[in-house]
Amino acid sequence: MPRTLVVVRAGALTTVQDLGRPGYAHLGVPRSGALDEPAHRLANRLLGNPESAATLETTLTGCAVRVSAPCVVVITGAPCAVTIDGAPAPWGTPVRVPADAVMDAGPATYGVRSYLAFAGGVQVAAELGSRATDLLSGLGPAPLREGDELPVGSPRPAGGPPAAEAARWPAPPSELVLPVVTGPRADWFTPDARHTLLTGTYHVSPKGNRIGLRLEGPALERSREGELPSEGMTLGAVQVPPDGRPVVFLADHPVTGGYPVIGVVPPEHLAPAAQALPGTPVRFVPAGPEPQHGC
Template structure:
């Protein structure tokens, strides 16, 4: 019989995510997948899963789950309080949750996104090779709602006591430094704008989401008021909309866009961007 998790409290935004839906950009399908991929992989390893198994990604307020059979779960990513039927449980380590008990993942105390891995992985049906929720295209399962039932796959034959009990989780950033390579449309901006982009301090906007990290700060002035035809967009592209404030494209980004891309941020830096709360200082550093 397939184990199931009942969603007791869905939180502000909790989605199913895995390693992503790669190879479909030519069809207009974004990559999606866990925004903090290292946190997802580490939680899966602690649960005895393959690194790319589907997990739950919560946003700021956590969630609560109730298994219908004894189940090992791991809560990692952004630090938070964890309880089982009101009793404190470890964060960043495997937790054996009895059938019918409620695992409550509290609000993030630092950072933004917490990951919940279940031994066996979240086994919702894959779409185009991935179980990830894509908020832009609507592919994959809908964000969690109260009362949802989530199937869990068969766990590896690893005794809970044999799993690791600690992990070096990286701390959420107090200042976000994003290595950026200028181009392909840097020539659309004035020399002053380019200097500003690589020297000014921006802050993470409250309007950021899985599609893009929006910033607040000095506007970047274009050389001309012309418009580009839509062209392909990649993960980490820094697009500059008409208000002049850079937007860093994250995993649910559109695959095409018409605003000029001043630079591209290295993919390995985007996990820290996923954990940067609104108001976090942001600097773009030449790559």
């Protein structure tokens, strides 16, 4: 009999995510995938799944699912209250959920995104080699709704890593510090703007999403008028729209854009951004020696 899960409570935004679709930018397809990739990978390791197995990524309010067959499940990422048919269960530790039981991952107690992983992985159909939901391109399954039924794969033989690994998971950030490599369009901004980027304090805006981390704070003044022709955008690009407030591109970002990019945050430093609540202070710091401008 097929193993499935049924969505009982979808939450604010719950999507299927894996490691995304790298290598398709030339086709206009973003990478997508789990925003907090270390949390996604950890959840799969705790179950003995391949790290590429699909999980459910929740946003702020969690979600609840009913499993059709006994299943081992773990929740990582943002801490939350976990229950199985109303009884308390541990967060960050694999637990066995009986057939027809409802596992509820409650609202995040700190942070933004939790990851529900199932032994065997979520087995929705892959598109371009990935099961990830991409909010910008529309690839992958739609964000989950109550009543949706998703297939679950068969678990690997027992013998995964110890659950103690979950205890090493870092807390979501109280301050988000993002290393940035300046360029390629830093020369579109005044010297004062470049200084402000690396010395000012920004805050996470509630208007952000999986496409980009929007920031509130000092505007960055441009040194030239006009707009750029659309050009390629990379994960972590710090794009500056007309209001002067930077936007850090995340997993579902567009692959081209016309606003100047003042710098790029290396992708390996982006995971904490997935857990930064609105209002979290943000500072940019040089990722390496800053180039000298002028003669």
